[in-house]
Amino acid sequence: MELFTNxxxxxxxxxxxxxxxxxxxxxxxxxxxxxxxAQGEMAMFSTFVAWQMMQWGMPYWGAFALTLIFSFVGGxxxxxxxxxxxxxxxxxxxxxxxxxLFAIINSVAGLxxxxxxKQFPSPFGSSPFLGSQLIxxxxxxxxxxxxVLLVLLFIFFRYTRVGLAMRAAATLPESARLVxxxxxxxxxLGWGMAAAIGSIAGMLIAPVVFLEPNMxxxxxxxxxxxxxxxxxxxxxxxxIGGFLVGVFENLVGTYIPGVGNxxxxxxxxxxxxxxxxxxxxxxxxxxxxxxx
Amino acid sequence: xxxxxxxxxxxxxxxxVQALHGLEFDLQEGSLTTLLGANGAGKTTTxxxxxxxxxxxxxxxxxxxxxxxxSTESIVRLGIAHVPQGRxxxxxxxxxxxxxxxxxxxxxxxxxxDDIERMYAHFPxxxxxxxxxxxTLSGGEQQMLAVARALMLRPRLMLxxxxxxxxxxxxxxxxxxxxxxxxxxDKVSILVVEQNAQLALELADKAYxxxxxxxxxxxxxxxxxNNEDVRKSYLGY
Numbered sequence: 305m306e307l308f309t310n311x312x313x314x315x316x317x318x319x320x321x322x323x324x325x326x327x328x329x330x331x332x333x334x335x336x337x338x339x340x341x342a343q344g345e346m347a348m349f350s351t352f353v354a355w356q357m358m359q360w361g362m363p364y365w366g367a368f369a370l371t372l373i374f375s376f377v378g379g380x381x382x383x384x385x386x387x388x389x390x391x392x393x394x395x396x397x398x399x400x401x402x403x404x405l406f407a408i409i410n411s412v413a414g415l416x417x418x419x420x421x422k423q424f425p426s427p428f429g430s431s432p433f434l435g436s437q438l439i440x441x442x443x444x445x446x447x448x449x450x451x452v453l454l455v456l457l458f459i460f461f462r463y464t465r466v467g468l469a470m471r472a473a474a475t476l477p478e479s480a481r482l483v484x485x486x487x488x489x490x491x492x493l494g495w496g497m498a499a500a501i502g503s504i505a506g507m508l509i510a511p512v513v514f515l516e517p518n519m520x521x522x523x524x525x526x527x528x529x530x531x532x533x534x535x536x537x538x539x540x541x542x543x544i545g546g547f548l549v550g551v552f553e554n555l556v557g558t559y560i561p562g563v564g565n566x567x568x569x570x571x572x573x574x575x576x577x578x579x580x581x582x583x584x585x586x587x588x589x590x591x592x593x594x595x596x
Numbered sequence: 597x598x599x600x601x602x603x604x605x606x607x608x609x610x611x612x613v614q615a616l617h618g619l620e621f622d623l624q625e626g627s628l629t630t631l632l633g634a635n636g637a638g639k640t641t642t643x644x645x646x647x648x649x650x651x652x653x654x655x656x657x658x659x660x661x662x663x664x665x666x667s668t669e670s671i672v673r674l675g676i677a678h679v680p681q682g683r684x685x686x687x688x689x690x691x692x693x694x695x696x697x698x699x700x701x702x703x704x705x706x707x708x709x710d711d712i713e714r715m716y717a718h719f720p721x722x723x724x725x726x727x728x729x730x731x732t733l734s735g736g737e738q739q740m741l742a743v744a745r746a747l748m749l750r751p752r753l754m755l756x757x758x759x760x761x762x763x764x765x766x767x768x769x770x771x772x773x774x775x776x777x778x779x780x781x782d783k784v785s786i787l788v789v790e791q792n793a794q795l796a797l798e799l800a801d802k803a804y805x806x807x808x809x810x811x812x813x814x815x816x817x818x819x820x821x822n823n824e825d826v827r828k829s830y831l832g833y
Binding site for chain 2: 468469472475479481482484485
């Protein structure tokens with residue numbers, strides 16, 4: 305029983321990271337209807353930036369805040385430079401763009417910081433959380449940060465004018481323009497926010513998986529799985545999907561013989577395919593009905 | 597009297613197909629002008645050209661400012677509210693959010709709450725339903741919401757595309773009554789495109805008839821209503 309509880313809690317903790325990645329993926333998917341394959345690499349790059357600042361002697365939270373700003377601006381720059389010109393291009397052009405971005409960021413990070421793994425500090429430490437052996441303070445911190453993030457996003461989208469404008473631009477771009485919303489900048493803003501959210505995921509998972517240019521590969525696939533499970537149109541769904549995928553991954557790895565650590569990744573892929581076949585809109589996604 | 601909107605030699609295209617062939621018309625400040633014509637004559641295209649939603653050439657001036665090469669959103673921000681065909685309702689959002697979206701480009705944030713209350717006074721049914729998802733409203737209610745949303749911009753000019761479309765006759769009467777009131781009391785100039793010519797002519801002070809992308813007739817609403825050809829073609833008696 306203790307093994308079970310332990311695995312569930314650990315699953316929720318890693319699920320928090322998947323939830324963050326899924327949130328980032330959903331932000332961009334809402335804005336441009338495409339999955340950003342480079343989301344993980346963007347997060348990895350941001351994490352390296354944070355690491356570099358700490359190497360230069362900056363305290364953790366200072367580096368954390370500056371990295372958020374860097375990522376936000378970086379996301380906007382990427383959208384303006386690369387994807388705004390592609391706005392009307394077909395899907396495959398976007399896919400090629402994402403893959404190019406993936407390769408470029410990965411290589412630049414490798415070139416700048418090399419491919420050896422690095423320690424990344426946790427602001428929460430790794431002692432047992434509240435004296436319990438089940439979960440560490442860092443794991444508790446990951447869950448806490450994700451939930452705070454979700455609440456902040458909810459408030460932003462529900463109660464601010466910019467949030468309202470972003471929702472309008474994402475659901476009905478033409479109507480949004482007709483009330484005076486600059487939809488193109490709303491997309492850029494979505495990219496900025498997605499990059500910032502991704503950087504949080506990167507900085508939280510780095511103490512667990514260690515910092516190196518390929519650290520986000522697996523995480524992003526789980527993030528995709530989480531986004532698909534939750535429904536690509538729902539931020540809340542993405543977060544719940546993230547926790548579900550984290551728990552599911554751990555339980556299957558523990559209790560189904562032969563799966564172990566090596567076969568965990570295919571589970572994410574199997575989950576994506578199963579959801580897409582059985583319930584394409586995910587658990588919380590909206591079905592888009594078009595009137596003819 | 598100066599023209600609020602001055603359209604000259606307007607030509608619009610859908611891909612290779614030309615839909616407007618040198619359209620010219622004026623809209624006077626404070627007027628309620630209607631654009632009549634059969635299906636496919638170019639009425640909707642004219643409205644869409646004004647907001648630069650399709651490719652067009654020629655000159656469109658609003659309060660003396662050229663609108664050519666301006667983006668749709670910046671044209672709207674000049675004070676032109678467009679209620680498109682199909683209403684453009686944000687169906688997944690609440691009625692109140694739709695109204696707030698109408699005012700999203702305004703800087704005077706404090707006055708928005710009062711304006712929402714004013715809209716509820718114009719359209720009491722919207723107040724009853726203000727927390728409902730806009731998609732759950734009936735067609736008539738959605739049309740009222742669309743008009744209210746456009747008014748939230750505090751526009752100088754409102755473009756209405758077939759407001760009567762798909763509505764029951766009684767509801768259309770109500771809606772047009774409110775439009776007349778808005779035109780008189782709130783000093784909003786209105787350009788309305790209608791297939792229901794009779795109703796539009798009752799309401800409007802000025803009318804243009806458009807045929808295959810050209811203005812073929814213009815005059816006061818009374819003149820047009822009493823014109824023999826118009827009566828035969830559009831009024832059916």
